Amino acid sequence: MNSQRRELLKAVGSAALSRVVWGANDRTAVAFIGTGVMGRENLGAAIAQGAQAVAVCDVYQPNLERAEAVARKAGQQPRAVRDFREILADRSVDAVCISTPDHWHPYMAVEACKAGKDVYVEKPVCLGVNEGRIMIEAARKHGRIVQAGTWQRSGAHFQKACEIVRNGGIGKVAFCRTWIYANMPRTGIGHPPDSAPTPGLDWDLWLGPAPERTFNPNRFGVHAAAYSTFRFFWDYGGGYLTDSGVHMIDIMQMALGDTMPKAVTGLGGKYWIQDSTEAPDTMQVSLEYDGCLGSWEHRANNTEATRSRLMGLSFHGTLGTLYVDRTLFRITPEDRSGIEPLEMKRVADPHPLHWANFLDCVRTRKRPNSDIETCVRSSLACVLGNASYRSKLRLDWDGANQRVSQDAARPFLERDYRAPWKLSA
Numbered sequence: 001m002n003s004q005r006r007e008l009l010k011a012v013g014s015a016a017l018s019r020v021v022w023g024a025n026d027r028t029a030v031a032f033i034g035t036g037v038m039g040r041e042n043l044g045a046a047i048a049q050g051a052q053a054v055a056v057c058d059v060y061q062p063n064l065e066r067a068e069a070v071a072r073k074a075g076q077q078p079r080a081v082r083d084f085r086e087i088l089a090d091r092s093v094d095a096v097c098i099s100t101p102d103h104w105h106p107y108m109a110v111e112a113c114k115a116g117k118d119v120y121v122e123k124p125v126c127l128g129v130n131e132g133r134i135m136i137e138a139a140r141k142h143g144r145i146v147q148a149g150t151w152q153r154s155g156a157h158f159q160k161a162c163e164i165v166r167n168g169g170i171g172k173v174a175f176c177r178t179w180i181y182a183n184m185p186r187t188g189i190g191h192p193p194d195s196a197p198t199p200g201l202d203w204d205l206w207l208g209p210a211p212e213r214t215f216n217p218n219r220f221g222v223h224a225a226a227y228s229t230f231r232f233f234w235d236y237g238g239g240y241l242t243d244s245g246v247h248m249i250d251i252m253q254m255a256l257g258d259t260m261p262k263a264v265t266g267l268g269g270k271y272w273i274q275d276s277t278e279a280p281d282t283m284q285v286s287l288e289y290d291g292c293l294g295s296w297e298h299r300a301n302n303t304e305a306t307r308s309r310l311m312g313l314s315f316h317g318t319l320g321t322l323y324v325d326r327t328l329f330r331i332t333p334e335d336r337s338g339i340e341p342l343e344m345k346r347v348a349d350p351h352p353l354h355w356a357n358f359l360d361c362v363r364t365r366k367r368p369n370s371d372i373e374t375c376v377r378s379s380l381a382c383v384l385g386n387a388s389y390r391s392k393l394r395l396d397w398d399g400a401n402q403r404v405s406q407d408a409a410r411p412f413l414e415r416d417y418r419a420p421w422k423l424s425a
Contacts, residue, residue, distance in 0.1 A: 027052035028362050029094045030120075031087045032078075033108060034058060035067035037227050038122060039099030041351070042149070043067055046097065046120075047074045049355040054093060057081040060222060061200030082202065084108060088115040095362055098122060099149075101230045102237040103210045106131035106415075107423055109146065109372075113138040114425075118362050120355070122149040123250075124242040124379035125372060128415030131423060132376035133402055138425040139372045147358040147368040148375030150250045152326070154357050155350030161315075161322055161329040162255035169339070170331060171318030176256070176294040178248035178313040180240060184300045188275030189229055192217045209421035210235045218276050232277035234390075239279025240298040241266075242382045248313045249287070250370075250378035251324070252294050255315060260377050261287035261294065263396050266389035272301040285385035296385065326350075387412035 030051045032043050035058045047053055053076045056067040064080045071078050081087055087096060088111055095118040098108045102124055109121045119139075125148050126132040139146040152158045165173060194214040197203035203215050213219065213235065221229030231237030253259060268283030281300040286293065303310060312325035319337040323330050331342040354369065361368040384404070388395045391409040398405060404413065417423060 026050075026363075028359055029054045029092060030097055031055035031057060031081075031090070031093045031095075032067065032097045032099065033084045033087060034098060034100030034104070034122075035063045036060075036099065036222055037225065038149075039063070039097070040067055040070050042097050042099050042120070042122075042355070043070050044074065045352045045355045046359075047071065047076060049352055049359055051355070051359060052076070053078040055079050055081050055087055055090070057084050057087050059083075059202040059205045060198075062224070063222065066224070083205065088112060088117070091116075093117055095119065095145075095358075101206070101228065102127060102242065103235065103415075104208055106135055107209055107417070107421060109135055110138040110423060110425060113142040113144040113146065116142065116144075118145040118358075119372075120147045120149065120358050121372075123246045123375060124238065124382060125375045126379050126415075127238060127242065127383060129380060129383065129402055129413045131415055132380055134423050134425050136373050136376055141425055145358070145361045145365065145368060146372035147354070147361065148370040148372060149354075150247060150370045150375050150378060151351045151354035152247055152251055153254060153350075153369040153374075154354040155326075155346060156348070157329050157344045157346050158251055158254075158324060158350070160344055161324040162251065164331070165255040165315050165317070165322060166257065168317075170315060170320040170322050171334075171337070172291075173256075173315050173317040174292055175316045176252050176292060176313065177297075177316070178245065178252055178295065179297045180244045180248070180311040181298065181303045182300050182310070183303045184273060184281075186272060186274055186301075188273040188277060188281075189218050189221070191276045207418070209415075209417035209423075211418060216276075229277065232279045234278050237279070238382060238386045239277075239283075240281075241279075241283060241285065241296060241385050242379065244311060245285075245296045245298070245385070246375075246378050246382050248311065249294070249296060249381050250375065252313055252315075253378055253381065254374075256289055256292060256294075258374050258377060259289060260397055260399055261289050261381055261384070262399070263288040263394060264381070264384040264388050265394045266385040266387075268389055272299075279386075280389065283385075283389065285388070287381060287385070296382075383413060 098121040197215040266285040268280035273281040285296040320333040328345040396405040
């Protein structure tokens with residue numbers, strides 16, 4: 001057995017433990033804020049890893065009821081709360097999980113840190129440069145564990161793939177590619193008119209720090225079994241790039257040493273889907289790192305007639321290509337490179353492992369696998385891509401001063417909050 005395969009087997013063995021074992025008095029009391037589809041997935045994963053779900057919170061009554069059903073099925077009886085501020089004021093809550101629409105992530109995470117609670121916050125963690133900076137400041141100032149929902153970082157095959165790239169296992173990498181593909185109906189989600197808020201919803205609290213808007217079903221976009229469409233409106237999200245792209249770009253940056261790009265360009269548009277959403281359905285983003293060019297692309301009208309490789313990334317080195325997605329990684333050597341083909345399949349679902357890592361870090365106070373600082377960098381790489389697309393400018397990132405050189409793009413990089421909401425560490 002060669003050394004490459006021996007190290008691979010070690011990685012598989014170290015990832016085999018998929019559940020934290022807790023005593024009855026050691027359970028972390030977690031409140032779940034935002035209980036849509038992703039919130040309920042987090043609720044189930046956290047309970048399975050030993051968390052005590054003490055509360056579920058949502059501004060939409062049907063979401064609350066669905067979350068209560070998930071908890072009851074797992075043998076727990078959390079209380080139901082409509083306003084997250086009640087959660088933050090409760091000293092019996094050790095940690096919060098924030099799975100709200102994206103525009104709420106920074107404020108709730110920062111306020112939870114200020115309230116002395118550890119935080120699991122969904123990605124993207126921020127939609128503005130100013131938000132990311134304050135989130136890091138709050139986590140450090142208040143000594144809180146903040147884990148971002150980029151759960152691929154807890155997957156053994158993702159970790160091993162990044163280790164191989166960092167250690168030169170496929171040679172000098174000069175190009176990385178990330179993507180997601182779909183084939184959607186051209187009508188998309190249509191053009192429903194503005195209307196009164198749907199029953200059971202506190203629309204003003206749902207909007208929170210976002211601009212005041214009349215209720216529209218597409219902007220709310222909640223469905224019982226599908227991810228919400230809020231993410232395709234600039235007030236609340238950043239389209240496919242901040243939704244799916246952040247997962248792939250996060251792993252790309254993990255392999256490259258958790259660094260930010262120094263220049264970003266984004267091109268695209270709504271070339272296929274004809275509905276009221278604002279974010280592009282087709283896009284290419286180039287991200288320039290020191291010594292390497294990265295890319296993101298998505299399209300909504302073609303999958304090459306396959307259900308495999310619809311979301312993934314590839315690293316292209318002088319010795320070979322490493323492809324990785326949520327099921328495996330695979331190395332394809334270049335001719336006469338001297339390295340062997342290698343494949344590693346997923347050995348355990350990384351999402352529960354990510355929760356196990358978070359709960360362990362709450363106890364030990366170690367930095368989690370997706371610490372807030374690394375996910376701010378991954379989120380901001382996506383924010384820069386959208387800002388380049390919207391401003392029609394190449395953006396040069398000044399990491400030392402946390403700003404771009406192009407003044408015209410700054411309105412797309414800073415988030416203003418509607419009163420009375422104010423973000424401060």
